[in-house]
Amino acid sequence: TKALDELKETLWDAASKDKPLRLMQDPTMHPIKAADVTIGSVYHVMPENLKDSKHVLEDKAKAAVLVMRLDPKEFADTAAGKKASDWGYQGIVAYSKICTHVGCPVGLYEQQTHHLLCPCHQSTFDVTRDCEVIFGPAKRPLPQLKITVDGEGYLIAQQGFAEPVGPSYWERLK
Secondary structure (H helix, E strand, O other): OHHHHHHHHHHOOOOOOOOEEEEEEOOOOOOOEEHHHHOOOEEEEEHHHHHHOOOHHHHHHHHEEEEEEHHHHHHOEEOOOEEEHHEEEEEEEEEEEEEEOOOEEOOOOEEOOOOEEEEOOOEEEEEEOEEEEEEOOOOOOOOOEEEEOOOOOEEEEOOOOOOOOOOOHHHOOO
């Protein structure tokens, strides 16, 4: 249905190899250079096309992303055989900030354990394992945004999320 398709779409879907989207620091909307993302730091980011949105609050809610940098040696293979670092750049990875349980904003990053925590129901995601759920009611990992850098060293996305963003119950509406 049209309503379900709208739930699945984010501003990141406009990204392509021909027209990548820069990751912009929220709320300043300044582009982020990979060299500025230090190990242990976390950035709240939005796509650069947010300024063109006709529904800024809705689009911002679905497009919210967390970017962090880990030592590349800390990433582990997941049960599916994927490594989070495969979709990142030199230890920098980007994940949806929207919890897959009921859609609360995940924003608490524990640097020593590399866990992301949702403050609403305590779902906990392991960044070293592609944000797999390690505790709480969420049933699936946070979707990852594949990132790289452009010729000037800025972080960019060349495609949208591979999985739907937000609560798992949206998928059951089909």
